[in-house]
Amino acid sequence: MPIKSLIRTIPHYPKQGIQFRDITTLLKDPIGFRMVVDALAHHYAHQKIDKIAGIEARGFIIGAALAYKLGVGFVPIRKSGKLPAETVGHDYALEYGADRVEIHTDAIAHGEQVLLVDDLIATGGTAEAAAALIQKLGGVVMGCTFVIDLPDLGGSKRLVENGLKPFSLCEFEGD
Numbered sequence: 001m002p003i004k005s006l007i008r009t010i011p012h013y014p015k016q017g018i019q020f021r022d023i024t025t026l027l028k029d030p031i032g033f034r035m036v037v038d039a040l041a042h043h044y045a046h047q048k049i050d051k052i053a054g055i056e057a058r059g060f061i062i063g064a065a066l067a068y069k070l071g072v073g074f075v076p077i078r079k080s081g082k083l084p085a086e087t088v089g090h091d092y093a094l095e096y097g098a099d100r101v102e103i104h105t106d107a108i109a110h111g112e113q114v115l116l117v118d119d120l121i122a123t124g125g126t127a128e129a130a131a132a133l134i135q136k137l138g139g140v141v142m143g144c145t146f147v148i149d150l151p152d153l154g155g156s157k158r159l160v161e162n163g164l165k166p167f168s169l170c171e172f173e174g175d
């Protein structure tokens with residue numbers, strides 16, 4: 001069963017006109033979830049990764065499982081005000097709104113190779129903000145990975161142009 005076919009689309013959520021790509025149907029399928037983690041682990045198996053940074057909230061699910069599989073540490077990038085120790089932050093625009101992401105200042109050491117993980121890339125605003133946080137701490141974003149790319153929204157193209165090396169397992173285009 002292809003990964004894409006396990007992803008559910010909810011029309012007009014959370015706003016009129018948005019086709020929401022819902023990974024809960026993929027995650028609840030034990031084979032589907034394993035296929036996602038195994039495919040990403042296979043793709044990155046021979047690359048140097050010191051840490052995985054997962055973006056709240058859905059990026060935690062995929063990112064933590066991938067970190068376990070690759071045997072590397074996991075650090076959370078969270079929405080504003082959720083992290084208890086000293087943070088750095090970055091504001092960004094969303095497909096449907098605006099937000100701010102933060103990371104602990106001691107999450108990443110200078111020169112560490114960091115793989116950024118989220119469930120989906122749309123405009124790329126979240127991933128770029130998260131990458132900026134890693135770079136502020138002196139980390140190197142060696143790649144950004146997603147289960148879903150929405151290429152019509154231009155985010156993956158933006159990441160390519162900025163040298164952030166996106167890799168996704170499936171695309172939803174023109175629908």
Ligand SMILES: O=P(O)(O)OC[C@H]1O[C@H](OP(=O)(O)OP(=O)(O)O)[C@H](O)[C@@H]1O
Nearest residue numbers: 056057058094095121122123124125126
């Ligand atoms: O490429 P972009 O246009 O920035 O959009 C992608 C982001 O939007 C979604 O998260 P959302 O902000 O809805 O938060 P959630 O994971 O906490 O539901 C998704 O999980 C990505 O993080």
Ligand SMILES: Nc1ncnc2[nH]cnc12
Nearest residue numbers: 019020021022095120122
């Ligand atoms: N269309 C979409 N579906 C699910 N998550 C999203 N995040 C941004 N756009 C989204």
